Amino acid sequence: MDFSIFALKYYILIRIGQIAAGEFPVILAPMEDVTDSPFRSICKDFGADVLITEFVASEGLIRDAWKSRMKLQFETKERPIGIQIFGANIDSMIKAAEAAQNAGPDFIDLNFGCPVRKIVMKGGGAALLQDVPKMISMAKAVVQSTRIPVTAKTRLGWDEHHLEIVDIAERLQDAGIQAISIHGRTRVQLYGGKADWTLIGEVKNNPRMKIPVFGNGDIDSGPKAGEMKERYGVDGILIGRAAVGNPWIFREVKAFLGTGSVTAPPSVTERINMVRLHLEKSLLYKGERATLFEMRKMYSGYFRGIAGFKPYRLKLILSGSLQEVDSILREIQYLSLSE
Ligand SMILES: Cc1cc2nc3c(=O)[nH]c(=O)nc-3n(C[C@H](O)[C@H](O)[C@H](O)COP(=O)(O)O)c2cc1C
Structure with a gap:
């Protein structure tokens, strides 16, 4: 049996x-x-x-x-x-x-x-x-x-x-x-x-x-x-x-x-896509102003450990529109692709 x-x-x-x-x-x-x-x-x-x-x-x-x-x-x-x-x-x-x-x-x-x-x-x-x-x-x-x-x-x-x-x-x-x-x-x-x-x-x-x-x-x-x-x-x-x-x-x-397995950290592209998704969801939920403000807490986490990110953090925090955030995200993507 x-x-x-x-x-x-x-x-x-x-x-x-x-x-x-x-x-x-x-x-x-x-x-x-x-x-x-x-x-x-x-x-x-x-x-x-x-x-x-x-x-x-x-x-x-x-x-x-x-x-x-x-x-x-x-x-x-x-x-x-x-x-x-x-x-x-x-x-x-x-x-x-x-x-x-x-x-x-x-x-x-x-x-x-x-x-x-x-x-x-x-x-x-x-x-x-x-x-x-x-x-x-x-x-x-x-x-x-x-x-x-x-x-x-x-x-x-x-x-x-x-x-x-x-x-x-x-x-x-x-x-x-x-x-x-x-x-x-x-x-x-x-x-x-x-x-x-x-x-x-x-x-x-x-x-x-x-x-x-x-x-x-x-x-x-x-x-x-x-x-x-x-x-x-x-x-x-x-x-x-x-x-x-x-x-x-x-x-x-x-x-x-x-x-017991250890997962690989997310790639830069994955991180950027996640920030975009988070911004999108947040925009629907609380509008542009609150989204820009509250996402400021998140950027360090999203890009932790990414070489060359530091100057972009301040730019993201100071950005006054989602369009501006979008173009900074493109710059970060470009930076990571050119490495
Ligand atoms: C920004 C921030 C906001 C928090 N707000 C709350 C809250 O609303 N309610 C609560 O019970 N704890 C709150 N906490 C405490 C966390 O739930 C958690 O107990 C604490 O951060 C310790 O866990 P950690 O070491 O994993 O961060 C907050 C913590 C932080 C950093």
């Missing part, structure tokens, strides 16, 4: 509530003014398993502000997708979650980690790390008022004297949170120093934890992703800054995790 059929590998899917998120979800981390729908859909094409919108202000959603409403939009191909909301007031967060839910995402993500001063000063984002009972009440209230899964993204604690994430994670789970993403820094660290994954590993290895634990911080290559997966046993990872202007990171990480 041939038993080879039984040798088929069984994959265990990580679930966010009932939503299948892949065997080891590689997630595009939410980033303000970066992870809008055009960029998310490009990252999806390169293998991102789960997408999360940039954070949306609860107060903006309640006021039905145009800018906040725009941020709720997504394409069907972006699923599974979460809408991230932030705020300081529990009632506002309940109402904002309802508005976000009406946009039809797969889950809602609560931001308990944003370190930006103007948000923390108002009691939102990472400020909730200084008032954990309020964070837990907020999580519970949002969970109880929504029909879809609610997840949370946070940091290790407020500062090095308050590394409370192991306890916080348990309490968020008890409040009904269905997955937790942890950035391995404190609020006080902002984005400085190196992310410390030790406590993320402790959360994952806490036998009381049943929900998926996703690790985040400083992943910028396939081998780094593999190292964090093996060493800390997390259920998935989030990639933020390394994806800015570099959607290929998802292809690279997925290939490495899947087969």
